Amino acid sequence: xxxxxxxxxxxxxxxxxxxxxxxxxxxxxxxxxxxxxxxxxxxxxxxxxxxxxxxxxxxxxxxxxxxxxxxxxxxxxxxxxxxxxxxxxxxxxxxxxxxxxxxxxxxxxxxxxxxxxxxxxxxxxxxxxxxxxxxxxxxxxxxxxxxxxxxxxxxxxxxxxxxxxxxxxxxxxxxxxxxxxxxxxxxxxxxxxxxxxxxxxxxxxxxxxxxxxxxxxxxxx
Numbered sequence: 001x002x003x004x005x006x007x008x009x010x011x012x013x014x015x016x017x018x019x020x021x022x023x024x025x026x027x028x029x030x031x032x033x034x035x036x037x038x039x040x041x042x043x044x045x046x047x048x049x050x051x052x053x054x055x056x057x058x059x060x061x062x063x064x065x066x067x068x069x070x071x072x073x074x075x076x077x078x079x080x081x082x083x084x085x086x087x088x089x090x091x092x093x094x095x096x097x098x099x100x101x102x103x104x105x106x107x108x109x110x111x112x113x114x115x116x117x118x119x120x121x122x123x124x125x126x127x128x129x130x131x132x133x134x135x136x137x138x139x140x141x142x143x144x145x146x147x148x149x150x151x152x153x154x155x156x157x158x159x160x161x162x163x164x165x166x167x168x169x170x171x172x173x174x175x176x177x178x179x180x181x182x183x184x185x186x187x188x189x190x191x192x193x194x195x196x197x198x199x200x201x202x203x204x205x206x207x208x209x210x211x212x213x214x215x216x217x218x219x220x221x
Contacts, residue, residue: 003123004031006047008040008054009085014108018053021112022119037064044077051119053104056086056097070100081122083115089136092199098129106130160194163187168206 005022007030009015019030031047034040037060044052052073057066064072073082083104084097097105103126104118110130118128129137156164166176177187200206 001027003028003051003119004047004049005029005051005053005119006031006040006043006049007033008035008052008058010035010055010059014055014085017112018115021116025116028119036060037069040069041072041076044073044080048077049080051081051083051103051122053083053085053115053119056084056088067096067100070097070102074100074102081119083118083122083128085115090200091137094133094137098127102127104128104130105133107132107136155197156194157190160190160197163190164194164206167191 005028007015007018009018012035015033019033022028022030031049032043034043035058037058040052040054040058041064054069054073056070058064058069060069070082070084073080081103083106084102085106085108086094086097087108088094089107094105103122104115105128106114106118107130109132114128114130118130121128162180163176166179167173171179173187173191174184177184180187195201195206198206
């Protein structure tokens with residue numbers, strides 16, 4: 001029986017390389033390729049693949065970004081295996097991906113052979129975590145992982161929470177400083193402290209974490 005695989009990535013070079021590698025496997029067929037989250041869900045419904053190999057962040061509406069896209073796939077197609085490719089190395093985000101119960105998690109610096117391994121293990125009902133993903137996750141194995149959700153928010157001071165919520169609604173640090181009658185330096189420090197406590201290192205990871213916690217997000221994200 002042919003194993004049908006759907007590829008999802010908005011970088012054609014990556015998709016072409018993966019397709020070429022997977023087509024060398026006897027009994028495997030790349031049944032489709034998509035470049036957006038919306039198209040991924042549409043084609044998954046039409047093609048009904050056995051496995052989806054998808055980037056973590058795909059172009060598309062905010063409600064289909066990151067972990068929300070993976071959650072939608074797992075909910076709609078529980079029998080379908082999902083292998084996630086990502087450039088993200090933040091251990092909290094990687095752990096969140098695993099918590100959605102994907103069958104594979106691989107960083108994009110990995111060898112193509114690891115994708116083959118992940119799919120082969122998914123066929124047998126196992127989960128595969130790539131070598132570089134394991135190295136990125138290692139810090140969470142030796143210290144308590146930052147909680148995601150209400151417990152994570154409790155680590156923030158009242159002022160840090162206030163600054164973070166304003167920042168997440170699209171205001172700049174300068175605008176927040178003017179609104180709260182504080183210096184730009186103070187607001188910047190409070191924002192950075194909040195990000196450190198949440199375990200994120202850039203705005204993209206901050207917005208991802210905020211989405212998981214149900215915090216207010218700016219329009220259009």
